[in-house]
Amino acid sequence: MKILREALAPLTALAILLVLWETVARVFSVSPIVLPPPSAIGLEASRAADTLLSGALSTGRSALLGFGLSTAVGVLAAIVLSSSRVLERALYPYALFLQMVPIIAIAPVLVVWFGHGARAVAVSSFIVSVFPVIANTHTGMRSVDPALRDMFRLYGARRVATLWKLELPASLPHLFTGLRVASGLSVVGAIVGEWVAGVVEGDAGLGILVLAANRQGNTARVFAAVLAASMLGLMLFGAVSLTGERMLRRWHPSASGS
Amino acid sequence: MRMSGLRRTFPGGVPVLQGMDLDVGAGSFVALVGPSGCGKSTLLRLVAGLDQPNAGTLTFSPPLDHTPGARTPIAYVFQDAHLLPWRSVLDNVALPLELAGVPAAERHASARAMLTQVGLGDATARYPAQLSGGMRMRVSLARALVTRPRLLLLDEPFAALDELTRHRLDDQLLALWKELGMTVLFVTHSLSEAAYLAERVVVLSRRPARVMLDRHLDLPSERLPALRADPGFAREMGLLFHALEQGDAA
């Protein structure tokens, strides 16, 4: 299958990297609390599999919620921004602001508004991942072929029809670019959100697991948790990419694989 | 359609049209030729209502019906086919009817009929990315004609295609015109194409455009490919060319 063939190259690189890492760690006696060898990480991962899995589920749930919010709000915001130059000039700086303010600084405010728990973590995930969706979709809507706009105008299309039948489909490739970026960011936002606004017992996410493992000097578990978080991000990225492929397959060069 | 004293100056003070007068009879085929940038496209856009003149009048008799949802009386074909890449050929052609609120079954039937007329009856399920340039232009034509417009405006539609395809589409357009009887305003920079297609050719000068020549061609009404080799054809082209040169020399 095409997927297996494509995966062969990066998988081989990974295997080589792991072997090298293990060898170097053993030969040069690298301190296990600085850089544990892959074998130690694998061992710890299997030992703590239950905890890692429930942590991944918790973080995954919040990240998914945050990502969903980013998609919905992002597209809506892009529509609003594209509808009028005045609105664009007035509101775009605030969208930019959301991107620039470090989430660590906003997180305590989220606790005040939403309390500790999954809701605040999802909001954190949303704040970190929404801007790429807005920016890319907005660009996509602004880049619609003016001749097509003329044609819609000529045929007396109302504003909603132009939005729904022209602007949104035309900006789909841009939207998916934004969603791909947002997918990884949503996991990052969830983890950082957990550090401040999560719960430590009951529904502890991967972010909390990382902190706990670090506090207990279990560097191998830190790496294992970080790896689990990366996999979460990868899965979401993969899902978004695949959806994009299917939707754009028939008409956009970016999906045709040519 | 009658235009009188039509003026259009672009923002920044560039005068494109300074008082253009033109009368076009219903059902006639008129070609507009002129040097690049003389304002032919601008003129066409003004007629289509995509642009507003700074002065002058544009009247249609009978008057146009601009109620939203009605079948638009004016159709426009661009140089690029400008199809929606995410829609099938059928849905592209059906678009004008869809925007006018025509239900799916009816508009799909009209679209299919139109596609058959331009020879693409079996390509309805394909996507624009899978079509050649010539086929895409035919889809664009079908889309323009699916609403049975009273007035068909074409802005150098076949300029980007190869010679052979262009000739085929010229004949296709003529056939459609003969069958549907709409008024056609055809902008081109190709004198031979203008002479081959139109009953009447208007030659425009450089910007700001003035009418250099407005001539009913002395050619048989049935246009066959062999006409291009006819000495009468060459004579008409010569007249057109002379007017073009004069208009460009100003």
Next chain:
Amino acid sequence: MRGRLVGLLGSLVLLVVAGACSRSKEGAQQAGGSDAGGTQAAAQVARVKLALNWVPEPEFGGFYAARDQGAFKRHGLEVEILGGGVGVPVLQMVATGQVEFGIVGGDELLTARARGVDLIPLFAVYQTSPQAIMVHASRGAKGIQDVLSSGTIALEPGLPYAAWLKKKYGFDKVKVVPYDGGVAQFVTNKDFAQQCFITSEPIAARRQGADPVVFLVADEGFNPYSAVVVTRREMWKEQPERVKNFVAAVREGWRAYLDNPAPANAVMGKLNTTLDAETFAAAAQAQKPLIETEETRTQGLGFMSRTRWETLGRQLVELGLLEKAPAPDEFLLPEFTQAAGKGSP
């Protein structure tokens, strides 16, 4: 493409090799230095670094006093004190030789040793752990058990004594949230409890008008040595005199600080502007009974007993943080479990 991959892996290897080489080079330097040091002990001043695991606060007062009041100098040392903060990896810094000495918690030392990191403890500032739980007086709690029966409590994830409390009382009736290092949430919410350092957060909370009650975790039976000075085994093997001198100087510094904390407080106050002079003084006062006990009066400040380390090891095994409790003989040096000289307090 293949070339780039090889290049990337190659640089990765170079990086780790460089890191390892620099360590072994340092070891050679230290070995060379000790030969010369023996004959010119008085004339040569050794430069060492001490990494703290939090910002400069009264819990480190003795170290600053040792530096500024000449104790280190008298013992032939020039010490650079690196203030810490959130997430500073002191264990890693000492383990890789980036710094010669570091301050860590007793439990951290044992878990690091379990992973093969050969660090040894030299001096324990706190005989009684200053870790505590603080709660609003209005809740009428008589002990930590009451605190854990309702409301919210902020605890650092992975804290060993949190695991201890969970084992003892359970967390099913209380909502556990991350500790943010401050008192803002505590001050605004009466149902909010949090972990604290007895010398720190309660004082800050009182200044903001709150009325906290503080319960020491040590009273619940979990009492690891706290603010422990550690170094690498190699350091002890190659420079035993330097290590002994360091500890002796630290002991003098703490004596000086306990007798008069004001000068060191002033120095630390400039480095840590989040606390004012009054708070520094109050904290220095509050921590005295945790540092100077019956035992230290006979055995010397910073004293560490085998029993305490054995107990800690056992408890960490019970909590599942260690597989096996290490025998204190493996890491507790006799030089540091006895009084340093006769008659010295």
